[in-house]
Amino acid sequence: MQLATRHLAARYGDHWALRDASLTVMPGRVHALVGENGAGKSTLIKCLAGLLRPARGQILIDDTPATIAGPRAAEARGLRFIHQELGQVPYFDVVENAYLGRRYPRKGLWIDRKAMDETVRQAAALIAPDLALGTPVSRLSAGERQLGKIVRAFMGQAKVLVMDEPTAALGTRETGRLFEVIARLTAAGVAVIFISHRLEDVLAIADDITVLREGESRGSFAANQLDRARLIALMSGRQSAAAAPPRPARPGAPVTLAINEVVLRPGASVSLTVRRSEIVGLYGLLGSGRSRLLKSLFGAPGFALKPPADIRLDGKIFRPASPAEAIRAGLALVPEERRSQGLFPDLSLVENLSIAHLASFRRWRWLAMPDRAAERAHFHAIATALALVFRRPDQPIRQLSGGNQQKLMIGRWLRRPPRLLLLDEPTRGVDIAARRDIYTEVRKLAGGGAAVLFASSDLDEIRELADRVVVMRDGAAVADFARDAFSTMDILEACYGRT
């Protein structure tokens, strides 16, 4: 099936999120859709999914104008979607979530659970053979949940498969498997629309690439005509920025964080140090224990470490029992999942910013009452420093783009610059411009003396930001590379255990 759009436009209220998008997706090919946040990619997808009615333009299926009235109509036409923000029912397992909104197989009066299991298992065998299909998704990691969504999209006869940031939460191994499956599907004639901020993924998998900018398609290209720099230039409308200036090494700086053989999981231990002003990247596959380590350091509920765990902050034993305690000790955590772990979607930008250091806004020390004027002044200072794009300080944060939300998640910790800054996937789903602002801010904090430990499954990010890389595998720190001593190969080999 061939799917095309002609001058498609759509709006939310009086905001035109999509102005003029034309592209043609051919059967058997992977068509990547790239653009910065707010370029209109998700809006375009929503039109194809029947979630949003286009205001102008046409959707053509096999050269015939088509109306897609709703998600069911889209599914009936053979369109399958992996939405970036598709919700899952937390206490349903992968199988039940996969069947959400679909017709259940029946055996007389009963739902045929066996048939459900079997269908989903077949779909999962392609991409995630060891995914726990019977576990409530609330107990799965972000990456495993993402795999669950992909499995759902693989069920039934797909003609066009639309994937919005499918690899954002995936490790290298899962991404590799996903690409294998995509290759198999396209060989069978399925058309794939692939949306990603990860240009390495796009260049690795795409046959065709359409660039969106400011709601308009700025041309479609054969992927082999493009390289990374050209792609960035097309997306941003400017030449790609020069690589980050190398930061001076500080070998003699005092050790801020020292983790000494801390056991996160039986039979595996982590040892690492982060010095003052040093930025250390944590790289590892899905489930390697990176997020767990960061949460434990921060005393997150359910992750707090007990004696005899030997963690030292500036030389003193440090085992926070709660985030509040960690914050008092000068730690900050920007969590992995912005939406579920970071944002207060309905609260204002100001309220989202000041929540972690509320008590610092008192007018009188004895009265636990934040001074709104002081909060607002602080917000404007942070907004300027981070080049935040917003309308009003009291607008709910859900109205901001992902990149700007993420800036505020970091801005939250700038009231009292942290001694130790922990970042978990600091730029997931964030566009290039915002990413640059975030890196700048992190480097500035490090320059001011903060020790930074960040987890990332984006090798570009590791290369760009880290002074040193620690690789984790199965709950253990297995390798430690200095900036000028690591190559992509080294890191990947450490991940997969070929050391």
Next chain:
Amino acid sequence: MVAHNARLALLNRYGTLVALLVIIAGFSAASPGVFPSLANFLAISQQMALLAIIAVGATFVMIITEFDLAISAVASFAGILVVTLLHQAVPLPLALGLTLLAAAGVGTASGFLVAWFRVPSFIATLAISTIVSGLTFWISGGATLFGHLPASFLALSRGAPGGLPALSLWMAGLGLVAAWAAAQTEWGRRLYAIGGNREAAALAGVAVARDSLSAFIASALFAAICGILLAARLGSAHPTAGDGFLLEAYAAIFLGTTAFKEGEPNIFGTLLGAAIIAVLANGLTILNVPSYMQDILTGAIIIISVLLRALRQR
């Protein structure tokens, strides 16, 4: 376009207030001379006071997106307890203190179940409510307790200092304190954070369990004050005196979420909700509308307001 949006936002915030004014205008036109008088407005403020107080307290629990279904049982319990203590010749300040302390204990029990053990608040507070009702009947022997109450106790609800009914003053005072606490203090801000995203609040350093517990205690204390003032007003206490407040309190809170803070429970919104309910009851009574019609109308108005809110959020 921008002006249009601004107007829409204004309607979002103040639409419910406008609705109250429209209702008042309607009643004023329907019964001129009777409804729109200072005396009647003061009467309305007195009629709404107890509902407003109990609903304001429960608003704190709604802010953290939980329910406290024990409020009416606590109100009945507080009335019975304070009158029993006074009958035992316990001095008034001590009787009030002990009653509030007991209520705080109930709030702690609910809060503990919900905050530490993550028992769904609906179930936890329903069970607590049942236990508290049982205690109330136990203490009272199931009877209405009356007579032999000190004048200082009765004066809590009966005086009219400066021409303003005591109950209205209680409502105003407690309402202002609650509104300040919810909107202007770190505590209130943390409650909204918990309600907005529990996990994010925890990771931002909010002591989620402790603050959730405190919301239940606040709710129980306001319910107890409501029960005490009711007993003082009536000069008697009945083991089910507070029962009628439960649904009306949540009606007031839900009406209130449609005002001022766009979809979130807030104290002034709850007060506005209680005012709408009281004005309707008062106006319809003046117009001789039978009470069952009042119930139907009140229910319909709540549905309409919540529907409007749902439609606006589309």
